Amino acid sequence: MLEVEHLSVKYDSFVAVRDLSFAVTERQWLMIVGPNGAGKSTILNAISQGVPYTGTIRFDKADLKKTDARTRARAIGALAQNHYVSYAFSVEEIVRLGRYAHRSGLFSSHEEDDAAVEEALEMTGMTGLRRQSLLTLSGGELQRAFLAQVFAQSPRLLLLDEPTNHLDLVYQKQVFALIAEWLKTPGRAVISVVHDLSLAKAYGTNALLLHHGCKVAYGETGAVMCPRHLNEVYGMDVAEWMQTMLGQWKDG
Numbered sequence: 001m002l003e004v005e006h007l008s009v010k011y012d013s014f015v016a017v018r019d020l021s022f023a024v025t026e027r028q029w030l031m032i033v034g035p036n037g038a039g040k041s042t043i044l045n046a047i048s049q050g051v052p053y054t055g056t057i058r059f060d061k062a063d064l065k066k067t068d069a070r071t072r073a074r075a076i077g078a079l080a081q082n083h084y085v086s087y088a089f090s091v092e093e094i095v096r097l098g099r100y101a102h103r104s105g106l107f108s109s110h111e112e113d114d115a116a117v118e119e120a121l122e123m124t125g126m127t128g129l130r131r132q133s134l135l136t137l138s139g140g141e142l143q144r145a146f147l148a149q150v151f152a153q154s155p156r157l158l159l160l161d162e163p164t165n166h167l168d169l170v171y172q173k174q175v176f177a178l179i180a181e182w183l184k185t186p187g188r189a190v191i192s193v194v195h196d197l198s199l200a201k202a203y204g205t206n207a208l209l210l211h212h213g214c215k216v217a218y219g220e221t222g223a224v225m226c227p228r229h230l231n232e233v234y235g236m237d238v239a240e241w242m243q244t245m246l247g248q249w250k251d252g
Helices: 041-045 069-075 091-102 111-123 139-152 170-180 195-204 227-234 238-249
Strands: 004-011 014-024 028-035 053-058 075-078 158-159 188-191 206-211 214-220
Touching: 004 041, 004 238, 014 041, 014 053, 014 206, 014 214, 028 041, 028 195, 041 158, 041 170, 041 188, 069 075, 069 206, 075 139, 091 111, 091 139, 111 139, 111 170, 139 170, 158 170, 170 188, 170 195, 195 238, 214 227
Parallel strands: 028 188, 028 206, 075 158, 158 188
Antiparallel strands: 004 014, 004 053, 206 214
C-alpha cells in the first residue's frame, strides 16, 4: 500500500528526518513513536506532501510527488490534533466537505456522497449533533466531527497526528475505538503519531521508533517497543516507570 524509501527532510541545515525507509500494508496500524523532536510529525507531513523531501513515497506503486491533490485525497485522509474553528458550520456541513475530492463540483451531490456522510455520522455518534454549530461543541465532540469528515472522505490510508493529545480519557478511548473499528474493513491502514506508549502498544500492529530523525527500530509493535530499544531512546527504564504508575491503581 504505502512504501517510503530513503526519506529525508531538511529545514535549512537542520535534518528532521534522515534516510528513513518503511512500508505499510492493509489492516496494519503503524504507530510512530519517539521523544519530542524525533521527526514523527514531519513524516506525516511528508506523506501528505506538506513539506519538501528527498527520497520516494509511493501509494499503490504511484509516486505521491507526481500524483494530483484530488487523487491523493481520495486515497489518504489526515486528522490533526488541533482544530482552530472560527466559523459556524454545522457538524453535517463539515462532514460533507470530506466528500469534496469525490465530487465533480463543489455543490454537486450524489447518493454515494449522502450515504458516506450518513455512515460517518452514525459511526462517530454524531448523528444527533448533525445540525449543531461547531462553535458549540466540546473538544471531544469537535474531534469526532472532524474524524467523521475523514471517514466520509473514504480514504484507504488514515494519517493521525496525536489525535487524542488534548482530550479527556473518555474521548481518548472513544476515538481510538472508532479508528480500530474503521480499520476492520479490508483495504485500509492507519499511521499514527503518538506520545502515549501505552496507546501505541494497545492498538498498534506495527511500530516505528525514532530518535533524532533516525530509525531505531521498525517492525511488529512488541519487538520494537521492548525495554532495550525504549530505554536507549528515552534514557530511562520505561517499563519500570510504567509499572510504577500502574501500581498506584492496584489498591484503589
